[in-house]
Amino acid sequence: MNRALDFVRDRSGFEMILIGLSAVYLFLFAGAPFVFNVLMSFQKVDLFNIASIDRPFVGFANYQKILANPDFWLIVRNTVVFVALSSVCQLAGGFALALFFMQDFAGASWLRGLFLAAWITPGYAIGQVWKWMLAGDTGIANYFLRSLHIIDGPVYWLSDPSLALLTITFVNVWLGIPFYLLLISVGLSAIPRDLYEAAELDGANAVQRFCGITLPLMRDTLLALVALGAILTLQQFDLIAALTAGGPVNSSNVAQFWSWQLSFQSYQIGLGSAVSVLMLLVVVVIASIYVAATRSERAA
Amino acid sequence: MNQVELSAVEKHYGEYHALRNIDLSIPEGAFVALIGPSGCGKSTLLRSIAGLEQISSGTISIAGERVNDVPPRRRDVAMVFQSYALYPHMDVERNMTYSLRLRRRSADLIAAAVREAAATLNLSGLLGRYPRELSGGQRQRVAMGRAIVRHPKVFLFDEPLSNLDAELRVKMRGEVRALHERLGATSIYVTHDQIEAMTMADHIVVLKAGRIEQQGPPLALYDRPANRFVAGFIGSPSINFIEGAVTADGGHVTWEGLERPLSLGRRLSAAQRVQIGLRPEHLAVATDGTMAMVVDTIERTGSQTIILGRCGGQPMTVIDHGRPVLARGDNLRLAVAPDHIHLFDPDSGAAV
Ligand SMILES: Nc1ncnc2c1ncn2[C@@H]1O[C@H](COP(=O)(O)OP(=O)(O)OP(=O)(O)O)[C@@H](O)[C@H]1O
Ligand SMILES: [Mg+2]
Numbered sequence: 001m002n003r004a005l006d007f008v009r010d011r012s013g014f015e016m017i018l019i020g021l022s023a024v025y026l027f028l029f030a031g032a033p034f035v036f037n038v039l040m041s042f043q044k045v046d047l048f049n050i051a052s053i054d055r056p057f058v059g060f061a062n063y064q065k066i067l068a069n070p071d072f073w074l075i076v077r078n079t080v081v082f083v084a085l086s087s088v089c090q091l092a093g094g095f096a097l098a099l100f101f102m103q104d105f106a107g108a109s110w111l112r113g114l115f116l117a118a119w120i121t122p123g124y125a126i127g128q129v130w131k132w133m134l135a136g137d138t139g140i141a142n143y144f145l146r147s148l149h150i151i152d153g154p155v156y157w158l159s160d161p162s163l164a165l166l167t168i169t170f171v172n173v174w175l176g177i178p179f180y181l182l183l184i185s186v187g188l189s190a191i192p193r194d195l196y197e198a199a200e201l202d203g204a205n206a207v208q209r210f211c212g213i214t215l216p217l218m219r220d221t222l223l224a225l226v227a228l229g230a231i232l233t234l235q236q237f238d239l240i241a242a243l244t245a246g247g248p249v250n251s252s253n254v255a256q257f258w259s260w261q262l263s264f265q266s267y268q269i270g271l272g273s274a275v276s277v278l279m280l281l282v283v284v285v286i287a288s289i290y291v292a293a294t295r296s297e298r299a300a
Numbered sequence: 301m302n303q304v305e306l307s308a309v310e311k312h313y314g315e316y317h318a319l320r321n322i323d324l325s326i327p328e329g330a331f332v333a334l335i336g337p338s339g340c341g342k343s344t345l346l347r348s349i350a351g352l353e354q355i356s357s358g359t360i361s362i363a364g365e366r367v368n369d370v371p372p373r374r375r376d377v378a379m380v381f382q383s384y385a386l387y388p389h390m391d392v393e394r395n396m397t398y399s400l401r402l403r404r405r406s407a408d409l410i411a412a413a414v415r416e417a418a419a420t421l422n423l424s425g426l427l428g429r430y431p432r433e434l435s436g437g438q439r440q441r442v443a444m445g446r447a448i449v450r451h452p453k454v455f456l457f458d459e460p461l462s463n464l465d466a467e468l469r470v471k472m473r474g475e476v477r478a479l480h481e482r483l484g485a486t487s488i489y490v491t492h493d494q495i496e497a498m499t500m501a502d503h504i505v506v507l508k509a510g511r512i513e514q515q516g517p518p519l520a521l522y523d524r525p526a527n528r529f530v531a532g533f534i535g536s537p538s539i540n541f542i543e544g545a546v547t548a549d550g551g552h553v554t555w556e557g558l559e560r561p562l563s564l565g566r567r568l569s570a571a572q573r574v575q576i577g578l579r580p581e582h583l584a585v586a587t588d589g590t591m592a593m594v595v596d597t598i599e600r601t602g603s604q605t606i607i608l609g610r611c612g613g614q615p616m617t618v619i620d621h622g623r624p625v626l627a628r629g630d631n632l633r634l635a636v637a638p639d640h641i642h643l644f645d646p647d648s649g650a651a652v
Contacts, residue, residue, distance in 0.1 A: 192383070192385065194381050194383055194385040195385055195387060195388075197350075197352050197372075197379075197381075197385065198379070198381060198385040198386075198387070198446075199387075199398070200352070200371075200372045200373050201350060201352075201372050201373065201375075201377065201378060201379050202373070202398050202399035202402060202446070202450075203373045203399050203402045203403060204373065204398075204402055205373065208402060212387075212398070212402075213387065216389045217388070217389055
């Protein structure tokens, strides 16, 4: 007994307990559901056999049905647009704001903190508020744009099939910018001031300092952020549910919402699982690009 | 012609008055050291010359041109930072050539400049390394290399050796000075180490609380300190100060407890109170000395013996270059030459 206690106290026992706890946690709450999900994507699942694991195997039939679905390519395209456009705009907007807040003006840090206020509001509620603001006939957005004479008639932001996807992308960008702002600010403030001074004396103007010092030193942070941000956007569900529910006629539907619709609205759980497994592959690709990029940096 | 000229420079940080009425002329090719205690404004003065700080009033000119409103990148000055501020994402070669690449110099010229700087500073084998792969001394040399490839009008150094160990510091001291002589460029060197300043500089500027206390050649500051502060700052171990007074005849000084007044070799107004400054190296242990000293502690460095004790009741440090046989409680006799007695006004601190 004493020896076991000594092992925990003085040798690697404590570390092993910590690792063991997180391994158990990961297995119970991430590993097992993941295996369960992959399993379901190869099975015929309906409301009667959902409670048992022993279900008829159907091979790749679920995947074939998904690929053959007439909406499949539309949803792939929407998902790519949603994630790519969101990431680019969040990165650009977050970076610009972070640089702006680095100019130590009065109240800068206070104001920057305020940006995070959006985050204490649940996503679904944010979606509802934006839905009211963007409503075609009664929304404040149209009222505003009309009184500024930017538009003449009402714009149906959420029910016009050519606008719906762009509108939810816009709201998602709005929601994601504080995240980028905060983490980029942290990265920027970790760059020593004297590097900028040395570069200034070396003859670099503001643009050259940005390209020669800021960008290369922020590379890792930005890569990690974009990878993480893209994954968060791939998970974005609340906004879509609140704003358009994928409509009109799937014009703003994206993979994560489609997977939910298949599983929990039409109870084609096998199909929904297949979509989520496909998304998982995309996430793995994004994550490995990030890992490869940061590893090459460290080796350099 | 004066390469750097400051006149009536003032700098405020909000309420705080960091530089007060700084007048300074630095001839081309001079090596000037700025010294003073921590927080006296040395870095602020250097950064003002570089343009990294805006001065509140006064003028700064470089090579005859007023540069108050010229941004740092157009002042053609190079600075070696205390932290070195090497670009972590560039190897040694790219660190040193960044300024030349920004100026779009030809590849041949850049390569030649790197080769020359690397040979001068002994960096040739390290050109492909990143700063994190270098030792402190190597980083310091890269920082110097980054400055010299540019052939700037003025070199600014902000305590460049303070992160090095004592041995390397002494070695680099000589190298920096040798480099200065080779390049012949104007250098301004900040340090709080008075030995560094004394050994390297042609001209020393002593700062205290944002004000210039005295400036001049090193030995002039040592021999004729303008005030008590400069006398105490320059010299190591530092000068002994004793509260005393001029005797009634005006030709001697004395203090309570001293048996025989010290001859001054000059006449002062009688009976005024003074602070007497006696450098430890100017006090000689001599059997016919007029001052009696009681030994407290003896420190032997091999080349010299530092004797600490009391002389006429006042604490006194003496340096002896021999190896006297002494023990605690021994009595000595000390002598001092009249022109080695420094006197200061006890209120203003100015030399009398
Ligand atoms: N940005 C600033 N804002 C306010 N006060 C400052 C600022 N920079 C420096 N000071 C003050 O100005 C004074 C001079 O600072 P400076 O850095 O020039 O000192 P220094 O002589 O270089 O000291 P050290 O030997 O410690 O480097 C200090 O009292 C410091 O607190
Ligand atoms: Mg300093």
